[in-house]
Structure formats: structure tokens, C-alpha cells
Amino acid sequence: FQRRACGEKERRRMVEKKGLGAKVFDVCNHCLLVLIGIVCLYPFLYVVFASFSNPAQFMKHDFTLLWWPKGFSLTAYSRVFTNDLLTGYTNTLIYVVGGTAISMLLTFFGAYVLSRKGYMLKKPLTMFILFTMYFSGGIVPFYLWIQELGFIDTRWAILVPLALNTYNMIVMRTAFASVPESLIEAAKLDGASDITCLFRIIIPLSKATVAVILLFYAVARWNEWLPAAMFLRSRELFPLQIFLREILLTSSAESMVNTGGDASSMLALSEMIKYATIVVSTLPILVVYPFVQKYFVSGVMVGGVKE
Numbered sequence: 001f002q003r004r005a006c007g008e009k010e011r012r013r014m015v016e017k018k019g020l021g022a023k024v025f026d027v028c029n030h031c032l033l034v035l036i037g038i039v040c041l042y043p044f045l046y047v048v049f050a051s052f053s054n055p056a057q058f059m060k061h062d063f064t065l066l067w068w069p070k071g072f073s074l075t076a077y078s079r080v081f082t083n084d085l086l087t088g089y090t091n092t093l094i095y096v097v098g099g100t101a102i103s104m105l106l107t108f109f110g111a112y113v114l115s116r117k118g119y120m121l122k123k124p125l126t127m128f129i130l131f132t133m134y135f136s137g138g139i140v141p142f143y144l145w146i147q148e149l150g151f152i153d154t155r156w157a158i159l160v161p162l163a164l165n166t167y168n169m170i171v172m173r174t175a176f177a178s179v180p181e182s183l184i185e186a187a188k189l190d191g192a193s194d195i196t197c198l199f200r201i202i203i204p205l206s207k208a209t210v211a212v213i214l215l216f217y218a219v220a221r222w223n224e225w226l227p228a229a230m231f232l233r234s235r236e237l238f239p240l241q242i243f244l245r246e247i248l249l250t251s252s253a254e255s256m257v258n259t260g261g262d263a264s265s266m267l268a269l270s271e272m273i274k275y276a277t278i279v280v281s282t283l284p285i286l287v288v289y290p291f292v293q294k295y296f297v298s299g300v301m302v303g304g305v306k307e
Contacts, residue, residue, distance in 0.1 A: 044282075051076055051275035058272065076272035080280055088240035089280075095239055096221040099159045103217045104210075106164045111172035112198050117181060133166045139230075146231055157231035158224070158239070165220070168213045175209035176202050215289070222285055240281055247277050 046066050050058060054071030113119055114126055136142075142161070151157040179202050187197050203210060225241035232238060 047275050047278050051272060051279050053272065055269045055272045073272070075269065076276035077280070079269070079273050080276045085240065085243050085277065085280065087236060088238055088243040091237060092222065092240040094155065095158050095224070096218055098155075099163065099221045100214065100217045102159055102163045103165065103168075103221075104214060107169045107172050107213060107217075108198060108203065110164065110169045111176050112194070112202065114169075114173040115176035115179075116184065129166055129169070143230060152231055153233040153237065155237060158227055162224075162227060165217070168216055172206075172209060172213055175206045179205050218288070219285060244277055244281050247274055 042065075049066050049069045052069040052072055052074070053066075054069075054073045055075065057070040060070075110129075114122060114129075137145075146152060146157055146161055149156075151160065183201055183205075184197050187201055192200070223241060225239065225245060228237075228239050228242050229245075232242075
């Protein structure tokens with residue numbers, strides 16, 4: 001207690017000794033960080049304001065900075081949710097929930113085997129897994145492999161082939177290795193199996209890293225579009241990102257507009273649909289992230305530093 005009190009007094013003394021130059025530096029540093037934050041945040045705010053704007057009023061403004069919606073209209077969102085995006089949303093939720101569950105299960109099992117002492121071939125297996133981080137067979141062999149498995153145009157082509165991320169498993173392995181071996185030995189003396197030790201001891205003690213890896217997998221699944229573009233043929237299986245890509249890069253947004261008006265109103269509404277689609281596809285991740293943010297730094301540090 002006395003040592004902590006001395007430390008607090010020393011810290012206060014150093015703060016009081018800060019000169020004018022240090023205070024000016026702090027003010028400039030905070031202003032710079034605020035400016036960087038605004039620059040990073042404004043593009044998303046622009047998209048949100050534009051998506052809620054009235055199409056006719058939005059097309060009349062000079063495309064400078066937009067600090068509030070031009071009028072108010074939900075027409076773009078009503079068009080978005082009455083087309084293929086509802087199907088894409090459903091498929092994406094299936095891929096995110098199912099794919100993340102499969103990925104986490106495989107990561108748990110792989111990390112547990114590589115983290116515990118006494119398992120045969122642990123080091124050669126670790127080197128073999130690390131090898132896959134730097135070398136791969138390429139896209140053509142990958143496609144032929146999926147074709148031989150019979151996964152083309154099925155949900156399994158999205159859920160299974162990319163289920164395990166090597167980097168995530170190595171981070172999880174390091175976090176699991178930080179759990180004292182004595183706890184595992186005591187549990188096994190009481191009759192616990194490896195599965196019981198994994199799910200009743202190791203995972204609860206590594207919840208920060210588990211939360212971070214869960215976020216990594218979920219975000220990757222949510223943004224994933226290349227496997228769907230390669231392996232899926234039926235539109236009823238397409239994830240949200242494929243429809244988003246069609247809307248943003250092709251004229252699909254204009255095909256969603258059936259206003260019966262002139263060309264300018266159709267063009268304005270198609271632009272609003274693009275902005276609304278971006279908001280709809282990004283919002284779920286923004287809602288989930290604050291709940292796992294407190295685990296983010298601690299989870300990565302525990303999984304990446306401790307042995």
C-alpha cells in the first residue's frame with residue numbers, strides 16, 4: 001500500500017511539473033486525433049445521411065459535404081427490403097451462424113491438441129499447419145477439390161472449405177497454453193475427459209481470446225463473397241454480399257426502381273438504393289462490435305504474447 005501511495009505521489013509530481021510545451025503538445029495531439037476520427041467517421045455518416053435523403057433533393061445538391069439528410073425519405077429502404085436482399089440477408093445469417101459455429105469448434109479442438117503437453121507429433125503437426133499460412137495450392141486446385149467433393153452450388157461450399165483459419169488457431173493455441181497444466185491434471189484425476197477439460201476449464205478461462213476469435217470469424221463470414229461467386233449458381237443461395245456487389249458495380253439498382261417516372265428520378269432513387277444497401281449490410285457488425293470490444297485488446301494480447 002505504501003509503495004502504491006508513493007507511486008501516486010510521484011505521478012502527481014510529474015504531472016504538476018509539466019511545462020507549457022508539454023501542455024501545448026497534449027492539446028495539439030488531441031486535436032489531431034479528433035480530426036483523424038472525423039475523417040474516418042464522416043464517409044459512413046455521409047452514406048447514412050444520403051440514404052435517408054429525399055432522392056430529388058439529394059440529386060439537386062452540389063455533392064459537397066453533407067452534414068444532414070436532404071429532406072427525409074424511406075423509399076430506398078422499402079425498395080431494398082422488397083427485393084433479393086431479404087434472401088441475401090437470410091442466407092448470410094445462415095452462413096455467419098453456421099460457419100462461425102463450425103469454425104470455432106474446429107479451432108477449439110485444434111488449439112487444445114497443440115497446446116497441451118504429451119501429445120504425439122505435436123511439433124511436426126504445428127509446423128505442417130504453419131506451412132499452410134504461407135503456401136497454398138491456388139484457386140484452380142481449390143475449385144477442382146470443391147467440385148470433387150460435390151459441394152458446387154450447395155451451402156456446404158461456403159460452410160466447410162474455409163472453416164479453419166490457421167492464424168486464429170495459433171492465437172487460440174497460445175491462449176490455451178497459458179492455462180496451468182495443474183488444473184488439467186487435477187480434473188483428469190477426478191475423472192474428467194479431454195472434452196470436459198476443454199469446455200469446462202480451458203474455454204471459460206480463455207473467454208477474452210474466444211470472444212476476439214469469434215468476432216474475427218463472424219466478420220470474415222459476413223464480408224465473404226469470393227467463395228459464393230466461385231461455387232454458387234442459384235440466386236436463392238447467394239449471400240448478401242453478392243447482391244450488394246451487383247447493386248454497387250452493375251446496373252442492378254436501376255432494375256430495382258419501378259417508379260414510372262422520368263429518367264432523372266429513376267437515377268436519383270437508384271443512387272439512394274445503393275446508399276441504403278451499404279447501411280443495411282454494415283449495420284449488424286456495427287451493432288455487435290461494441291459488446292465484444294472490451295475483450296478485443298486483452299484477448300489478442302493474451303493469445304499473442306503468453307506462452
